[in-house]
Amino acid sequence: MEDEGCGAGVGECPPRPTPAPPCLAGQLYRRLAPEESGELRLQPQDSEKAKTFVHAFLKRSMPKMKDEAIQDMLTRKAVVLEHYHKKQTKQKRKKTKGFTAKQRRELRLFEIEPEQQRYAIFLPLHELWKQYIRDLCHGLKPDAQPHMIQSKLLKADLHGAIVTVTKSKCPSYVGITGIILQEFKHIFKIITKEDKLKVVPKLNNVFSLELDGFISYIYGSKFLLRASERSAKKFKLKGTIDL
Secondary structure, three states: OOOOOOOOOOOOOOOOOOOOOOOHHHHHHOOOOHHHHHHOOOOOOOHHHHHHHHHHHHHHHOOOOOHHHHHHHHHHOOOOOOOOOOOOOOOOOOOOOOOOHHHHHHHOOOOOOHHHOOHHHHHHHHHHHHHHHHHHOOOOOOOOOHHHHHHHHHHOOOOOOEEEEEEEOOHHHOOOEEEEEEEOOOEEEEEOOOOOEEEEEOOOEEEEEEEOOEEEEEEHHHOOOOHHHHOOOOOOOOOOOOO
16 A cells, blocks of 8 residues: 655655746836835836836937937847947147248248357368268268269258359359358358358359369259258259259
């Protein structure tokens, strides 16, 4: 005769199945009881107000897109709701403007004071220029090719070079010799051995400079460039050049 109950000495009873939990979705979205909302300090809302709140929250949190695009994004993947930062447009940096020609004249930026207009003061500058050209031309060796040295001199910085006006359409410029103190697009400022500052135009003048026995000629009419622009200029060799 079988025992109805589970007695000692008889096999243990199988575990009873636990009751199924209530619907999880129902628990998550159920309306809070008044006492629960009071403890959380929440104002109970009906379903319509909650729906309106959710839509307003999504509208604030989601990027500005069409409703169809937002709906498509929500149905296809999980979206982490967070504060949406508007893309800040990068402000273009304004280029700092230099002084105008009028302002440079008023400030006298390029004027050399009379007490500084002495040939002996700028002789060390000439010595530095000679060493600079020797390094640029790899020593100015006797077997160096003249056209190669000429092309490097045309692009070199001439501040400190001793030049002589050999030809000119204006006879008063011929024979002026001195150290180049300043080079502009159209003129050279030269200090002579007599401590006189000469302003010589490049146009219609031919200049010669000598270094270690090498003599180079510069045709000013083809040299109407600033010193900073000559380094990128390609000079073409020509057989004859007019003043």
